Amino acid sequence: MAGQRGPYSKTPEVRARIIDAASEMFAASGYRGTTMKDIAGMCGLTAKGVSHHFASKDELLMEVLAARDLEGRKVADEASDASASFEILFESLAATRHEPRLVELYAVLSAEAISPDHPAHEYHQQRYGQVRDEFEYLIEKVVRGREGDTAPSARDLASLLIAVIDGLQLQWLYDADAIDLERLVRTFVARILSSDQLPTAAG
DSSP states (O other): OOOOOGGGSOOHHHHHHHHHHHHHHHHHHTTTTOOHHHHHHHTTOOHHHHHHHOSSHHHHHHHHHHHHHHHHHHHHTTOOSHHHHHHHHHHHHHHGGGOHHHHHHHHHHHHHTTSTTSTTHHHHHHHHHHHHHHHHHHHHHHHTTOOOTTSOOHHHHHHHHHHHHHHHHHHHHHOTTTOOHHHHHHHHHHHHHTOTTSOOOOO
């Protein structure tokens, strides 16, 4: 029997188109304000066609988030040491100027998912914990050996770095011309680490 064809065929291309449309809709209207019908209309399918690929909006949301995480992990795995990892972070922030919808998606969903009954609540809770652990590890590798009880811990610096990135991205969404994400985060990291192991901010 020949494989199923048409809008219901489970091809990677169709699934990718649905995920892209969902990303844009979730960024524009939030998860709760978006319907499967909205997503179907944006990607040129019927609601039934979308549900053939994704059984529910919850499932589709998690696929949207997983797709982004996969790309981020591929890039992070290329880092050879702490300095290289930070450089990749800076470069990814510089690239966000070409992906405003993606930044908006995370800003909207991370706020919306504070509610415990939101389908992405656990995802964001775990993701913040994971990113905090990763930043703590990288910072600790750079500042290891620093003495003094008054120095902030690597854990505290990791939390501050997350707050700076999230806050700057939100400001950037309001005024992209006024906020240079890469330069500001690069400057902040260089200051908190006070290390010549990291590249200095571009002039």
